[in-house]
Amino acid sequence: MTKTIISTLFAATLISQSAFAHDECSINLQGHLYMTPQVIKITNKDGDKLAFQQNDTVLLNGKSIELNDTQRQLAHDYFVGIQALVPQGAAIAEEAIALAEIGVTKAFIAISGDDSEIPEKMSDAFADLRKEIHQTFYQGDAFHFNGRLDGDDGVMSTWEEKLSNNIEDLVQQSVGSLMMALGSQMLFGDGDMSDFEKRMENFEADLESSVEKRADVIEAKAEQLCLAAVDLDDIEKQLQQSLTAFHGLNMIETTLSPSRM
Numbered sequence: 001m002t003k004t005i006i007s008t009l010f011a012a013t014l015i016s017q018s019a020f021a022h023d024e025c026s027i028n029l030q031g032h033l034y035m036t037p038q039v040i041k042i043t044n045k046d047g048d049k050l051a052f053q054q055n056d057t058v059l060l061n062g063k064s065i066e067l068n069d070t071q072r073q074l075a076h077d078y079f080v081g082i083q084a085l086v087p088q089g090a091a092i093a094e095e096a097i098a099l100a101e102i103g104v105t106k107a108f109i110a111i112s113g114d115d116s117e118i119p120e121k122m123s124d125a126f127a128d129l130r131k132e133i134h135q136t137f138y139q140g141d142a143f144h145f146n147g148r149l150d151g152d153d154g155v156m157s158t159w160e161e162k163l164s165n166n167i168e169d170l171v172q173q174s175v176g177s178l179m180m181a182l183g184s185q186m187l188f189g190d191g192d193m194s195d196f197e198k199r200m201e202n203f204e205a206d207l208e209s210s211v212e213k214r215a216d217v218i219e220a221k222a223e224q225l226c227l228a229a230v231d232l233d234d235i236e237k238q239l240q241q242s243l244t245a246f247h248g249l250n251m252i253e254t255t256l257s258p259s260r261m
Contacts, residue, residue: 025226028253035143044248052079060245071242081232086143095218101126103211125166230254
């Protein structure tokens with residue numbers, strides 16, 4: 001019985017998190033980025049401040065950089081690409097979080113019942129996570145990021161740990177509801193737990209069919225986003241090689257598996 005319950009929660013979490021998994025392409029942001037529709041400001045690894053502007057001009061520490069036609073086109077493509085990448089990434093993240101909330105909350109309802117306070121607490125935990133993510137990335141109408149997105153020291157690892165801890169705490173809190181459900185089944189089912197186990201197994205199957213399709217759609221969007229980031233990473237490298245002023249520009253890091261090259 002315990003194995004069935006754990007399996008149900010594990011399935012809900014695993015299916016929901018699949019939208020974040022990218023074996024063939026991965027993207028990471030690092031450094032300090034500030035973006036409005038008119039300008040993209042990046043503090044590079046050397047501490048210099050680059051400003052890519054809507055009119056295809058670039059400033060280094062407040063002074064305009066003289067660009068040839070090739071460099072200006074690269075700066076234009078970089079500006080347009082970042083402006084598209086950021087809102088798309090934010091939208092995909094919101095979809096993935098919403099899907100994770102659906103999967104995990106459904107699992108808790110199936111286990112602890114509609115009258116339990118656990119699903120509501122789970123919803124509050126996801127609301128807190130969404131708020132923290134918004135505060136990390138936005139200052140008013142401007143996009144802002146300072147740090148590292150992925151990796152052991154990245155903000156994603158911090159969010160994943162917090163969410164995992166919340167789920168673990170709620171599992172502990174739901175033990176009472178689980179015991180009541182099990183006791184009721186034993187009392188009115190003449191000790192036969194097969195119906196309860198069957199219901200949990202059916203729920204797991206229903207969860208897979210209803211959530212997994214949406215997770216696949218989100219994963220496909222994220223894959224396309226990552227491939228677009230690969231192109232921007234290449235533009236960064238071209239800018240680095242074209243002019244000394246861009247040598248420290250390395251905001252985007254991508255990894256593409258050999259099968260996709």
